[in-house]
Amino acid sequence: SPFYPGSYPNNADCVWEIQVENNFRVMLTFRDIEMQSGGCQSDYVEVYDGPPHSSPLLGRLCSGSFPTYTSSSNMMTVRFHSDSGYTFRGFQARYSSIPADRNTTLLCLPDYMHAVVSRDYLQSEGYSAQMVTLSDGGCKPTVTPREVVFNIPYNGCGTIREENNDTINYSNMITVTPSGNIITRKKNIHLHISCKMLQNTWEEIMYFAEDTVDVSENQFGRYDINITFYESSSFLRQVHDSPYYIDLDQNLYLQAYLHSSDPYLTVFVDTCVASPDPQDFNTLAYYIIKSGCVRDSSYVTYYSPYSHFARFKFNAFEFISRHPLVYLQCELVVCRLGNSSSRCYQGCVRRSRRDTSSAEEKVNVVVGPLELREGAAQSRTT
Known part of the structure; x- marks a missing residue:
């Protein structure tokens, strides 16, 4: 769909990561480009051959011809930049996947x-x-x-x-x-x-x-990362119930686990946000931790004997005047073990998402639902 310069805040960036199946390529064709008269300094679109922080720039566009780009991998990134100074038609593009070499x-x-x-x-x-x-x-x-x-x-x-x-x-x-x-x-x-x-x-x-x-x-x-509920701070017995029936203010113990054979990696909990809707963590959202900064007073981290695990807990709650189901979405970062300059060792970082570097790209995991015990559910064992 079209995106229009001038309709975004000053110096806004919108980034789309296009990822297709393994052993396929991304083919991106622009159908309309009118963002400024020339120079591509204020409003423009950039196309990268993979993640934007580490991949070659395939092209920067703001007007003129309608090129087609093909990735060398199964991933391509499109970045739209606008400074809100002028308003033009914007741009439209369409992508498809094409088979890669099978040799x-x-x-x-x-x-x-x-x-x-x-x-x-x-x-x-x-x-x-x-x-x-x-x-x-x-x-x-x-x-x-x-x-x-x-x-x-x-x-x-x-x-x-x-x-x-x-x-x-x-x-x-x-x-x-x-x-x-x-x-x-x-x-x-x-x-x-x-x-x-x-x-x-x-x-x-x-x-x-x-x-x-x-x-x-x-x-x-x-990365392959999962998050599991546990019954106590000993982290010995997993909770397999779905939904997980809990009481208000009950301690909820969670463990994130990174599946990797490399022993020199560590995992860090960057953000956890709760919502009554597993498809929408923006309209009604409650942050437990955000960018490494604790927002909920009941949030506590626990020592883990293994670097591939991150353990933490918070106390159960419900959304007022909403369905008692609660879903949790957590963003986790994987870093080189012992690298003190990486995101995993920086703790609380107070800056906007678009200022983050490639060292701070995250893995999203959604867990839940949690449901308050009431009526017949009171007798369930968790």
């Missing part, structure tokens, strides 16, 4: 990298499945009639971990080597595999070295 596939899963090479592709280049090895020869692939499959852990099989500012990179290499003991007329193929982690985003890269045809596979995903 190679890379998925960055919570515990390992899943790399697949097509046997048809290997055969077309004159190679067999037996010529494909990992840098750590002890980690063998699974060979099927159609594919060579590697499941490569982040903390083994020669995977290298590197930290670069607010990112964590995991890399490994698959090699395809011609057989023969004396001479060869075929080039070795070096298939570099890399998962670049941007807090809550995995960027997956698969490419061949320069001694052969370049092939790229880029994917983006999300």
Whole structure:
């Protein structure tokens, strides 16, 4: 739908993250652009080949032609900036997903990298499945009639971990080597595999070295985090009831858990907001903690022996004159363990969301519903 310059507050930014299925690409076509006469200084649209803080800028537009952009991954970002000085027609754009190259596939899963090479592709280049090895020869692939499959852990099989500012990179290499003991007329193929982690985003890269045809596979995903209610501050027994029947002012104990094989990560509770509507956390919302700043006096954090866990509690309440169901949406941040400059170690931060950097992108988790005990529900055991 159209977005109009001049109808937003001064220096407002609207950002859309377009993410399609794995092994697909995003194709974005602009259908109308009239935001200012030229220069693209006041009002403009920017298109990024992935997350805006870490990806190449594909283009900045404010008037003129109607270009089409195609992402190199399954993710693209559109940023609309307006300074409210002038009003023009604005812009319209439409996106669709298109299949990516099927010769190679890379998925960055919570515990390992899943790399697949097509046997048809290997055969077309004159190679067999037996010529494909990992840098750590002890980690063998699974060979099927159609594919060579590697499941490569982040903390083994020669995977290298590197930290670069607010990112964590995991890399490994698959090699395809011609057989023969004396001479060869075929080039070795070096298939570099890399998962670049941007807090809550995995960027997956698969490419061949320069001694052969370049092939790229880029994917983006999300961290796998869940939040579970517990019966007491010992955090030994989970609550499996849904809805969870509670009493007013009852202590509610919650634990967030990050699913990842990397032991050098930690999780931080940035924001938790309650609402009677699981689809709307804006119209009627009560913040328990916001941007690391505690808003509810009953909120307490607990020590956790593991960095992948975050434990906290607050006291139950209900929304006045509304249905007794309460839903909770929490935003959590994943950081490098021990990195004192990361968001996880900054605590309360009082600034607007659009000023945040890529180090503060968050994972959203919705839990609930909570329901007050009344009538027949009074006898339920929680």
